Amino acid sequence: VQLVESGGGSVEAGGSLRLSCVASGYSDPVYCMGWFRQAPGKEREGVATINSDGRTNYADSVKGRFTISLDIPENSLYLQMNSLKPEDTAMYYCALEAGWRAFVGCFPGRPLESWGQGTLVTVSS
16 A cells, blocks of 8 residues: 655644645555644644545544545545644644454544655644
C-alpha cells in the first residue's frame, strides 16, 4: 500500500487548509482510512477516520472544525480543516488498513497498518 499526502502549509489561526491523500496498492473493498497527527515532543494521535461505508469518527479536539471525506473512484482521502488553532500544528499522516476488523473498528484511537510520509501543518497565532 502506498499513501501520498499533500496540502500542508502555514496558515494563521482561524484559517483553513485541505489535506489530500492518494492511496494505491490495495484491492480489498472493505477498509478504514484516517488522518493522524504528531506534534513536536508529543505522541501521535488520531484526528479522524472513515470506513469504506462512509462512517466517520472524530477526535473531540477537532469535532465541528475538521471534516474527513473519501472519494472512492479516485482512491483519495481528504481532510478539510477550518478554524485552525496553533495547537493543530503537527505533521499529519494519512493511514489505511484493509479488512473487516479495520472496517468495524475504524476509530481515531486505533492506529492503522499502512502510513504515508506525512505533510506538515503550521498554524501561527
